[in-house]
Structure formats: structure tokens, C-alpha cells
Amino acid sequence: MGIFFLLPLLLLSIGLRGRRMKRQVDVWGSWSEWSKCSRSCGGGVSFRQRHCYSQRTEGPSSCVGPTRSYQSCNVQNCPEGSRDFRAEQCAEFDGTEFQGKKYKWLPYYGAPNKCELNCIPKGENFYYRHKEAVVDGTTCEPGKRDICVEGVCQAVGCDNMLESAKKEDKCLQCGGDGSTCYGVKGTFDVASLPKGYNQIFIIPVGATSIQIKEVKPSRNFLAVKNVRGEYYLNGHWTIDFSRVLQVASTVLHYDRGSEGDVAPELLHARGPTTEPLVIELISQEPNTGVQYEYYLPLQGQASGYSWSYSSWSECSSECGGGFQSRLVFCTIDNEIYPDYMCRNKPQPDNNRTCGHQPCPQTKRWKTGEWGSCSASCGGGTQTRSVYCVAFDGQSWQGVVDDTECMAFAQQPRRSQPCNVRQCATWSTGPWSQCSASCGEGVQTRTVTCRTQQGAQAQDFACLMEPKPSATQPCLKENCIQEIGWHVGDWGLCSKSCDSGIRTRQVICADGDSKFYSPETCKAIQPQKPATLGSCNTQPCYLPQREYSDDRSMLPGTTMIHSTSGNQHIPSTKDHSINLFPVGWESQSRSPGSHQLSFSQDSPAGAGSQDCHQSPHGCCPDGHTPASGPLGRGCLFSTCHQNRYGCCPDGVSAAQGPNNIGCPQYYHDIQTRQNRPTATTPAQPSSECRGSVYGCCFDNIASAIGPRGEGCLNSPNYPQIAWWPSMWCSLGEGESSLDPLRPCIQCLSVHGCDTHDSGFVDTLGHAGVCVMHKSS
Secondary structure, three states: OHHHHHHHHHHHHHHHHHHHHHHOOOEEOOOOOOOOOOOOOOOEEEEEEOOEEOOOOOOOOOOOOOOEEEEEEOOOOOOOOOOOHHHHHHHOOOOOEEOOEEOOEEEOOOOOOOOOEEEEEOOOOOOEEEEOOOOOOOEOOOOOOOEEEOOEEEOEOOOOOEOOOOOEOOOOOEOOOOOOEEEEEEEEOOOOOOOEEEEEEEEOOOOEEEEEEEOOOOOOEEEEEEOOOOEEEOOOOOOOOOEEEEEOOEEEEEEOOOOOOOOOOEEEEOOOOOOOEEEEEEEOOOOOOEEEEEEEEOOOOOOOOEEEEOOOOOOOOOOOOEEEEOOEEEEEOOEEEOHHHHOOOOOOOOEEEEOOOOOOOEEEEEEOOOOOOOOOOOOEEEEOOEEEEEEOOOOEEEEEOHHHHHOOOOOOOOEEEEOOOOOEEEEEOOOOOOOOOOOEEEEEOOEEEEEOOOOEOOHHHHOOOOOOOOEEEEEOOOOOOOEEEEEEOOOOOOOOOOOEEEEOOEEEEEOOOOEOOHHHHHHHOOOOOOOEEEEOOOOOOOOOOOOOOOOOOOOOEEEEOOOOOOOOOOEOOOOOOOOOOEOOOOOOOOOOOOOOOEOOOOOOOHHHHHHHOOOOOEOOOOOOEOOEHHHEOOOOOOHHHOOOOEOOOOOOEOOEOOOEOOOOHHHHHHHHHHOOOOOOOOOOOHHHHOOOOOEOOOOOOEOOOOOOOOOOOOOOOOOOOOOOOOEEEOOOOOOOEEEEEEOEEEEOOOOEEEEOOEEEEOOOOOOEEEEOOOO
């Protein structure tokens, strides 16, 4: 009885315990319905979810398995011309202000996390993460099937289904075994290539599973162009970074190390290609080898002429309908031919519509231009208009309430500080002393830009007002000029022998070439330097000592000072006749000074007195008054330019050597004939003139050697004698012989000057005369 009584109690206890244990077990609820597909085409994702039911109050649930389940949906291809799905997501941020600017955003695929929404502003070199995850169903990389789900890249089979194990072979056949195509493999290993672009091979139309890579890292680069010569990659010596580009209706991936990294370059594409691609190597160093591999179909390859076409261009509109175009051309054997060669085959379209998706209605902030600053310095404020507008992707639809934009982005600021620099003005220092003690000089001062507190600032802070001048001219009393006799060079001698006359100019002037009356200089230096001097006083059978031919007057002058204790400054040479620039010591200037052409001694007389009393002094003839300074109005003689120079009067031109044609010439000849002297040689005899070595010094006996050998009573001169040789005629067109023109040749270590009126070396020393025949 006791046993039967205890048995129900035991069963009740076990039942209660079991019931309590069952309540503590976590269980899954049923799955929900599948959600809406994330995309309308191109392989979207839908999900379903379930809940874990538990009576636990602490600790995690014990349900095993995922909360969500995913499946592919809408795996059909999008219509031709549809926009890239990731590009659509980046375009949502077009026109919004970003760091003070508005950009057009493009997708960026180079970030480490392929499922973040990273976009790059068009024309810039940085990218920005707008969202932590792209929309489910967005491809992880262009040209590949894998898609992003909940921010994670998930594998997709070639049947576009998630978690599918189906893969495509090298021929792009889903689940195929590679039997429908054949591979083309090789290595381009020519080591020595010319510097620059070198074509290595051509990938034909229809190639799939393309892969090109360097065997080893190098400083060479791969380049891609089409058969028309247009570069798709690394053309015109411009090297791109790693990037993805649409080429030949496929996606070409270009991978290389970042700048400074040494890594082999890699090109790969899925294909199939719709135009031939020319692969080049930009050679900068020996080629380490380029491996290539691609596959071509066994069947269906076009024979003969066929159409090729490039990738479609970017759509002209982001949404609401746009246009795309591509190049279509006729080819055979990877070369272009005229289109009529392919007329027997249907020609592909070269344009199409695109961007058919409706433009989304969005709300965006729109800002106006900044207004002018309220202050030019010291801190001001400028404002702009900020308002919310509706945007359908193509145009602005109108202004809406600001609250509608606040749900999308933070409102841009309406005001900002401006011209925050401190106010500053120009500050000037005192003028310096004049740089000259007399006459014109310059004064300087400091000009600095300073703030209101007195601190020095940069000059641009004061540019709102004109900068004061830092220099100005200054004028002191006129400088006192030194006055003195100005002596010119001696002119040519009037005669080559037997006492000639030469002249020079002696002028009263100051250091500025201002002329004064002779009385002014006589008050300072009573003894005026001579203007006339004797010259060539030697006998006529000796060489002349001073120039007497038709040479121009040698330039140069000398200043003679008479005031004791002054420092004399050498004069400078000048080709001018009337101006004598020279350094001067300060002396008092006569208050009654005036400009004169020049001063020269002249014979006393009424005319002479008149010209000296004229305001501008006398002309070179010594008696004609000058009509202006520097000898203005005077008739200057040009006899010094004559072949035979000037006569002793300094004005007349000689008609021949030894003052022939001058007023005193015939008087001198007559004197020599009446009183022959040692200085006047006799007329040479015809006998000695016809000898080999000419006449002796007496012009009678014939010499038996070139240096006067055989001649008696040779005169004992301090110089080496000049021996006359054969006498010559005056020149072409003259019949008479000139007894004063021996034909001789001067030999001297200094070189010789041979002239009609004398023979001396260039330094004025006597030389050796060698007889010769000459006309």
C-alpha cells in the first residue's frame, strides 16, 4: 500500500521537472517571407529572417543557426546602357557641399574594403567613404561576379546564385571543362629593346581569360592601345596608377606597385574582347620577360573580314534617358580596312540609349556666393544664402522647407569670419642727409608696414593704401669747379726737316668742359702754355723726328695746373677736338664766366681783340668770333686730312712733300740752291742713279754695297745712317723725278713707318735702310 502511494508522487515529481526543463529550451520561430529584392536586375539579394524564442533572462540564447537567410534574385542582365550600380550610389552625393566645394562623385575600387561605398571626386586625387556598406547585390569588383551582402563580399557562382559552386572555365562556359577553346601562351623575352614604346604582341578579337604579367619587377611598363593608335593605358609617357578601365567591351584590370614599390605589373581581363588590343612594353632597362596567356574559341571565329567595336562611351545622362556611342570598324588579321569590305555581314550599332532609370527625387542644400566682408581688416563677417531645393537628378525642381533637407545633410553655415588680419598702416622714418655735399643728390628713409600696436607686419597687410616713397632728390649749392689751362696734343709738323712748325690748342676751361676767357686762367696761372713749337730741326738727309704726313691728329689732352698744393688728376683721352673732359680740383669760379669754343694765341689787332671780347671767344684762326659755344659757326680747316698735311700757317693744304705748294716753299728751295749745306744733298747724278746700290751720301759716287760700302767721307752721325738707294718717280702719272723721295726699305726691330716725307720706325728710332727697286 505504501508503494502504491509513493509511485504517483514520484511520477508527479518527474513530470513537473520535465515540464520545467522543456520551458527552458530556446527554439527558432518560423521564417518570415522573403524581402523585396535589393536590385531590379543584374543580381540582387533578398532575405528572410526568424526569431529565437527563449525564457532565459540571462545569458545568450541557445538557438543554433543564422538569424537571416539570403538568396539571389533578379539575376537577369540589366538592359544595355544601364548605369553601373555602384556609380548610382555615388551619384546620390553629387552637388552636395563637401569641404566647401561641390563635386561629381565616381566609384572608387582601390580601397581595401571592397564593400564600403568609397567614391572619388571627378578630377581630384582623393577618395571618401560615404557609407560603411554598399547596397546588397553590388559587385565587389567590376568585371567579377562576387557581390556584397551586409557589407561582406560573398561568392557567387557563374549561375549568379549565392553559395553556388558552379564556376566558368577559361572559355567562359558556366560549368564547362575548357574544351570549347584553346589557349595561347608564351613569354616575350627579348632582352635588348630600344628605349621607349615597343610592340610585343596583339590580342585578337574574341580572346577570353586574358592575363599578362612581368616575370620579374623592373622599371619597364606595359601599355595598351587599339589598332587605330589610340592608347587606353600608359600612353604618351604618362604612367597610370593601378586602375580598372572599360576596354574592348570587357573590364581590364591594371595592377602595379605603388609609387616607389618594386612589383611585377599585371594585366588581366575576363573577355571576350570585341576589338584587337596592341600590347606594348615601355622599355627603360633590359627586359626581364613578359608572360602572356589568353584563350580563343574553337568554333564560331569570324573568317575573313569582320566587324570590330570598342567599348561604349559614358552615358550622357545619369538618369531619365541618355545616349552612348562606340566605334565600329572593319578588320582582318588585326588590321583596319574600309567598311565596305565588311558589307556582307550585319554591322553592329554604334549608338544606343542609356540611363533609363528614373531620376530619384532628393532634397539638397543649395548655397549662394559669399558676400563682401564687413571690414577690410581686424575681423569682419560675410554671409551667403542657404536654402533647400528638390532635385530629380537632372534639374532643380524648386525651393522646399529647410526641414526636408535636414534629414539628408547638415545645413551649411550662412556666415563666416573674414579679413581677420590685424589692421596696419605705412610708417615712415626721417629723411637722411643729402648724398651730395653740392649739386644734386638723393635722400632716403625707411618705409615699413606696422600694426596699430606698433608691431612690424608684412607689406601685403598695407597694400590697401599707397606706399610712400623711400627716396627723393635733394639739391645743394652749385659745386665749385676748378678752372685751368687745357692743353691739346701737338699737331703735325709743317716740314719733315730743316725746322718746321707745329701747333696745339690751349683752352681755358673747367671740369665740365665749360670754357672761360683767357684772362680767367691767367689770373690763376699767368704763364699760358705755348701754342706754337718748332719741330723736325734735323737736316733733310736725316729721318724726320715728328710726324708730318697726312695722319690725323692723335687724340688726347693734358691739363696743366698752376695752383700749388692741389692734387693733379690725369686727363682722359678723347677723340673730340673742342671738348676736353678731365678731372678737376675745386677752385673758385669767376662770377663773370661764360662759355667759349677755345682760346688760342693770335696776332694782335683789331680783329683779334674783337673775337676775344665776343661772348663765345675766337675760332681756330684766332681772329673770327665764334657764334656759339664749342666753336659753333667757325670754319675748321681740313688740311690735316690732306695727304701731305698742312702748311706752316695751319690752314693751307700742302700740295706735295716738304711743304710743296705752300707760300714759303719756293723760297726755301731757292735758299737751298743758293747756299748748299750738309743738310741739302745735291741732285743725284744719272750715273749713280743707274747703279745697283744707288748713290752715296754725296749723290755723286755709286755705292758698291747695300749699306753704303765703297763710299768715302761717310758723315759721323749719332744714328745709323739712312742710305739712299735708287731714286724713283713720284708715282703713276708723274713724269719728273723727285730728288727728295729715295726708294728705301726700313728694317727695324720696332717696325717702320715709311712715308713720302720721311722714314722712321714706329718708335721714332733710326733703322737700317735696304736698297731696292720700286715704283
